[in-house]
Amino acid sequence: MEPNPYPGLPVLRDGAHVVSLPMRVKFRGILHREALVLQGPAGWGEFSPFPEYDDDEAVPWLASAVKSAWEPFPQPVRSSVPVNATVPAVAADQVEKVLARFGAVPAVKVKVAERGQILANDLERVSEVRRLLPDAGIKVDANGGWSVEEAVHALTLLSEYGLEYAEQPAADIPGLRAVRLELARRQIPVPVAADESVRKESDPLLVAREDAADLLVVKVSPLGGVARALEVVAEAGLPAVVSSALDTSVGIRAGVALAAALPELPFACGLGTLSLMEGDVSDQPLLPDGGALAVRDAPVNPDLLERYAAAPDRQQWWLERLERVYSKLALAPETGR
Structure with a gap:
């Protein structure tokens, strides 16, 4: 050793x-x-x-x-990273208040399939986002909370709002693959993204080999660092979006370093989550400005x-x-x- x-x-x-x-x-x-x-x-x-x-x-x-x-972090290939707003599983009448904390954003990620809620709650929440932001990209994140059948049914209805993708609509890789194939068979235009099936698997590349996702959601910490995350994306050969794990500015900085170093970045990243917090460890927090995060340090105070x-x-x-x-x-x- x-x-x-x-x-x-x-x-x-x-x-x-x-x-x-x-x-x-x-x-x-x-x-x-x-x-x-x-x-x-x-x-x-x-x-x-x-x-x-x-x-x-x-x-x-x-x-x-x-x-x-x-x-040191790898050299960036871009000076800023586009970020999406994140809407937790709140009631529809709270969506506007949540979005206001993020300012102008190119896209919104909406949490769905929350335990204790029903599909109607998800539809109302996504509908309100679309009403408030008619031109924004919308992505939904189920955190593996649906069965295959529930996912296909929900995404068929949610697709009417024009989704960029659905993140982890089923709990495991076979489930993701089944959802992806059934959506394709029904011609429902919702790409499937893998999150937990990348960061919680002992082999983060298995989801790509099983043809179970259209893109990867990668987080720095669960993959062992920025360099390893870059390797995973390169080896998987799939588009990637970078997300946070509800981090402080220290963790967000690592996520920005990853997003800034990726050769391609086709989607806004889930790195604006400091807007959901009342405090931070930096007095120069990494908060989005005009829908983007600058590639910069955030000194700890x-x-x-x-x-x-x-x-x-x-x-x-x-x-x-x-x-x-x-x-x-x-x-x-x-x-x-």
Whole structure:
């Protein structure tokens, strides 16, 4: 086995800060987003796998954080990245308020298939987005919440609003493939995008080999860093859109670096999610301006780290998680490559 390329755990702990950022609206069932950010010689990295993710699943997230803090980002091929607004599974009468936080955007991603809601809620939400933004691109994200039959039925109805694509309409790769084939058979013009079937699979290229998606949604952290994400997109041979994992500006910066380095970027990216938060770790947050994010740094402000510091018990929880996940990364550093 090659020597562990990552810095020692004490170095990571010394540069680590745990924050809890309040959300403007409930998203993924949470009202506060917790994250651990750490500082290295190249800048800052973010380690923020959601609490329900197990330690094995969190390993590439830590590899990504370390690479961001210890290695420079690849050279960009564009100076700005187009971004979409994100509308959570809110009631239709709240859509306008959510969109107002993003300003002018070329596209909107709408959450659908929320547990506890029905298809009528999704149709009302998407209809309201289309009413407010008649010329914007609309994409829907089901987070794997539909069965194949439900997905085909829902997307047949939602296609009337002119969708750019449907993100993870079924839970697994066979389901995605079945949805994609049935939509094609019915001549429903909704491309299928894979998200969880890329970032949660041990083989992120399987979805491409199975011909289960028309494009990939890639996130830096679950793939182990910007360089690895670029490799996955190149090897898959499919169009890609970059999305965030509800990150602070530290994580968004890595997403912008990925989007800026991709040879082609046919869709607006889901990197405007800081607009859903009340706070950030930077006083120069990476918020969209005119529907785009500039390729720039977002310096971390020590005062904000203190203001949004997580409660002591949550800090301890994250530091213990850091130690456990680091032990796995140190034993198998290739996991994060």
